[in-house]
Amino acid sequence: MLVEKNVALQAFNTFHIVAKAHTLVRIASYQDLLAVLADPDLGPEPKFVLGGGSNIVLTGDVKPVVLKVEISGRRLVGETAKAYVVECGAGENWHEFVRWTLEQGYPGLENMAMIPGTVGASPVQNIGAYGVELQDRFESLDAVDLSTGREFTLNAAQCAFGYRDSVFKHASAGAPGKAETAVRHALGLKDRALILRVRFALPKAWKPVLGYADIEKKMAEHQCTRPTARQLFDWVCEIRHAKLPDPARIGNAGSFFKNPTVTSEQCADIIARDPRVVHYRMDDGSVKLAAGWLIDSCGWKGKSVGQAGVYEKQALVLVNRGAGSDGNGATGGEVMTLARAIQTSVYERFGILLEHEPVVV
Numbered sequence: 068m069l070v071e072k073n074v075a076l077q078a079f080n081t082f083h084i085v086a087k088a089h090t091l092v093r094i095a096s097y098q099d100l101l102a103v104l105a106d107p108d109l110g111p112e113p114k115f116v117l118g119g120g121s122n123i124v125l126t127g128d129v130k131p132v133v134l135k136v137e138i139s140g141r142r143l144v145g146e147t148a149k150a151y152v153v154e155c156g157a158g159e160n161w162h163e164f165v166r167w168t169l170e171q172g173y174p175g176l177e178n179m180a181m182i183p184g185t186v187g188a189s190p191v192q193n194i195g196a197y198g199v200e201l202q203d204r205f206e207s208l209d210a211v212d213l214s215t216g217r218e219f220t221l222n223a224a225q226c227a228f229g230y231r232d233s234v235f236k237h238a239s240a241g242a243p244g245k246a247e248t249a250v251r252h253a254l255g256l257k258d259r260a261l262i263l264r265v266r267f268a269l270p271k272a273w274k275p276v277l278g279y280a281d282i283e284k285k286m287a288e289h290q291c292t293r294p295t296a297r298q299l300f301d302w303v304c305e306i307r308h309a310k311l312p313d314p315a316r317i318g319n320a321g322s323f324f325k326n327p328t329v330t331s332e333q334c335a336d337i338i339a340r341d342p343r344v345v346h347y348r349m350d351d352g353s354v355k356l357a358a359g360w361l362i363d364s365c366g367w368k369g370k371s372v373g374q375a376g377v378y379e380k381q382a383l384v385l386v387n388r389g390a391g392s393d394g395n396g397a398t399g400g401e402v403m404t405l406a407r408a409i410q411t412s413v414y415e416r417f418g419i420l421l422e423h424e425p426v427v428v
């Protein structure tokens with residue numbers, strides 16, 4: 068086990084924020100993790116699990132022991148009547164895994180191409196794009212309890228997936244608020260588990276998931292009514308290239324806020340304030356609002372606080388305008404000051420409190 072001290076984290080978070088880990092250990096296997104947990108110095112210390120660093124805002128040096136997940140491997144592990152079951156190590160890059168599944172002839176993840184981050188982080192956030200969420204393709208995962216070292220397996224129900232949400236985002240005391248939510252997260256696993264590998268059920272009777280405006284536009288452009296998985300993969304890559312900043316060039320953490328859900332009455336009230344509000348009616352009668360539109364209409368596109376800014380082409384994305392390696396980029400404090408200013412102005416105008424997606428460390 069190699070224990071690294073004072074490790075620069077700038078290259079390990081997609082916002083490219085400058086911060087250090089007091090202690091960092093790379094975890095390439097279950098055995099590596101057991102060694103950390105059995106270590107007399109590291110074992111009792113609090114831990115922070117780091118995947119691709121694509122959904123975090125670092126607001127200072129990280130004091131808990133950083134466990135950088137580098138577990139690799141991807142393979143077909145089984146088959147049911149309806150699906151191929153494919154397993155992937157938590158440290159594998161998500162996009163490369165999606166590409167590999169297509170090359171192997173197991174389509175189903177193509178709408179989620181190019182989402183930054185690792186496979187291990189994908190269930191934590193229940194990542195999603197263009198009409199497909201991770202939970203639609205999830206089979207099960209193996210994880211380790213960081214307090215006991217015990218390995219356990221969770222199915223989809225046990226992961227308690229929600230919109231950009233899972234059991235891994237909630238503390239065990241249960242979230243305050245709705246009783247149902249509190250029960251669902253009574254066994255919350257936030258900071259308590261490290262995901263080793265994830266299994267996906269990829270449908271044998273594959274059908275393209277269409278319906279999103281951006282995808283429909285591509286179909287019209289290419290005069291294609293039934294795209295292949297590979298075409299969808301390529302289109303999603305093109306759409307994301309055009310709309311979202313490439314984290315290798317401009318630091319960011321994808322959508323910074325969740326799209327808020329409101330009641331039909333609240334939506335009517337917002338439409339009365341501005342009839343142009345972009346909204347989608349959900350099957351359960353609630354309405355999802357486009358947070359990007361709310362932020363954009365408050366005039367935030369292109370604005371900055373220090374080196375933290377609102378992306379010019381998509382107001383839902385906050386970016387680091389700093390040069391990167393010179394250490395002059397945005398601080399986590401600047402990012403969060405900008406985020407709070409956006410929350411305040413959207414709240415004052417529309418009465419909606421936006422919830423941020425990334426984890427603030």
Ligand code: EPU
Binds near residue numbers: 322
């Ligand atoms: N809009 C504006 N101004 C903006 C941004 C958006 O008016 O500055 C409007 C757009 O015109 C569009 C609507 O808002 O009508 C929705 O925008 P878009 O289609 O870009 O999708 P989104 O709601 O902003 C969500 C996910 C993305 C995912 C896309 C496609 C969330 C928080 N974001 O974005 O996920 O890729 O849909 O499915 O749910 C992520 O989570 O990091 C992420 C990028």
